[in-house]
Structure formats: C-alpha cells, structure tokens
Amino acid sequence: MSTSGKLAGKVAVVTGSAAGIGRASCMLFAKEGASVAAVDCNTDGNATLVEEIRSFGGSVEALTADVSSAQDVEHAVHQILSKWRRIDILFNNAGIVPGKKVHTLTEEEWDRAFAINVKSMFLFSRAIVPSFLQQGGGVILNTSSTTALRVAPDRALYTATKGAILSLTKSMAIDYATDNIRVNCLCPGTTDTPSLRARLSAGGNTEEMTKKFIARQPLRRLGTAEEMAQAALYLVSDAAAFVTGSAFQIDGGMSL
Ligand SMILES: NC(=O)c1ccc[n+]([C@@H]2O[C@H](COP(=O)([O-])OP(=O)(O)OC[C@H]3O[C@@H](n4cnc5c(N)ncnc54)[C@H](O)[C@@H]3O)[C@@H](O)[C@H]2O)c1
Secondary structure: OOOOOOOOOOEEEEEOOOOHHHHHHHHHHHHOOOEEEEEEOOHHHHHHHHHHHHHOOOEEEEEEOOOOOHHHHHHHHHHHHHHHOOOOEEEEOOOOOOOOOHHHOOHHHHHHHHHHHHHHHHHHHHHHHHHHHHHOOEEEEEEOOHHHOOOOOOOHHHHHHHHHHHHHHHHHHHHHHHHOEEEEEEEEOOEEOHHHHHHHHHOOOHHHHHHHHHHOOOOOOOEEHHHHHHHHHHHHOHHHOOOOOOEEEEOOOOOO
C-alpha cells in the first residue's frame, strides 16, 4: 500500500472500471496512492487496466461482476475485504445510456436500466456501509449526469435513473452525515468515452453528431474522462471533507 499521494493508504472500489470515466478514475486513484478494486463485467477491459496500473507500480485488483446482481456484488465486496481488510472509498460509476421515448420502451429495458444505474448503488452501499460504520467513516461517490439537472430529448429512462441517483445521494448524505460518511454525486456533461463514441456513430453520421453534441456545450468541446477523474479525485479525497450531498457539475457549462 502506497504511503504518498492524495489517497495514500486508502482502498477504493470503482465500478465501471474497464472503460471511460471509471477507467480514468482507477488510473488516477492508483497514481494518488490508493489500492484500487476495479469492478466491471468486461474482464478483458479490466485486464488491460490492471496491466497499465501495475506498470507504474500501482496497487490494483480486478473483479468481474455484474453490478446489478446482488450475488455478484456481495461476492466482489467479500473478496475485496478479504484482501485489504478495509474499504475507504466507493465510487459507484457503472452505467448504461438507454435512448428512446417512453412509449417505445419495453419493460425489460426499463428494469435493466434501473438495475444497472440505480440498484447497483444500493447493492454496493448495502454491502460496504457496515464496514464504514465499523471503521468510523468512508466516502461514497455516485455518477449521476447533467441530464439529472437539465433534460435532453429521447433520454427519459436514462434521465429518470440519473434523477433517482441524485435523490439517493442526498438522502444517504443526510442519513450518514453523523457517521462521518460523505455521499456526493458527480454530474458529468458530454464526455468523450467509448460509450459516447458508440452513440455518436450509431446514426451513421459521426461527424455531424459530434458537431451537434459539441454545439450544446458553452465551452465548445467535449469533456474528457481524465477531467471527470480529477473531479472524482477531489470529491473522494480529504480536500472535500466538508462536501456532502452535493451534485458536482462538470459539464463545460451545459447545464446553464
Ligand atoms: N460519457 C458521458 O458523456 C457521460 C455523461 C454523463 C454521465 N455519464 C455516466 O458516467 C458513467 C460512466 O460512463 P462512461 O461514458 O465512462 O461509460 P463507458 O460505457 O465508457 O464505461 C462504462 C463501464 O461500465 C461497465 N458496465 C456497464 N454495465 C455494467 C454491469 N451491469 N456490470 C458491471 N459493469 C458494467 C462497462 O463494461 C464499461 O466498462 C455512467 O454512469 C454514465 O451514465 C457519462
């Protein structure tokens, strides 16, 4: 376990670690001295992450899990606690971005989005908060979205999940404030990640879609996963010791 860096000596669980914002956060947290438990259903993506982190001497373990499965989550948390004996930071970041208007959605699509985006946060929190209570504190960061604050067309289901995350975050922040457990959410704007690239190319005209997305941003560019990771680092570190229940917007001004 590293003794230098903003997260020295901390154990951080990051979900959605194999790509995008989660991956960049794992890299940064490890560089800042954390031992990182990288949780994702994409085993191959996690394997390259582990290789990269270990190449600079970082501490990381990969765990393959479907974050919407109670059994997978409990098994993963058990493995993490068996290895490191504690958890200090939970970054609930895994998520999917379903499109469509409500009348075209299936019940399965609705349930799957809520299971991956919201229920996963309940499952991980339920499994980890008892350790936080026992050790006298901890930090939870949930990835919501700018769309929780400023809606976009054809994103009703996605927006509903991200709004739920905002409410869950605030409720948990109140519930655990006197237990020294801080709970915040990150609200990224349009960020250049594999999932965004897939959405940009879905309609067959990537260039036009990219221009359209950039035009929504007052700062006239997309965010980067590394910028989101820097915001996440602040929120999970002791620098944010007085921050709880907040929705931290990092969106190039998109929510203005
Ligand atoms: N990229 C953006 O523009 C943007 C904007 C706002 C919010 N967000 C949110 O940020 C988070 C990360 O998004 P991203 O753009 O980095 O996405 P991404 O698709 O690039 O990465 C998401 C990761 O989550 C994993 N994942 C998905 N479902 C899973 C499951 N059931 N179990 C385990 N792992 C699972 C994927 O394998 C992938 O590695 C999401 O919650 C997303 O809603 C992204």
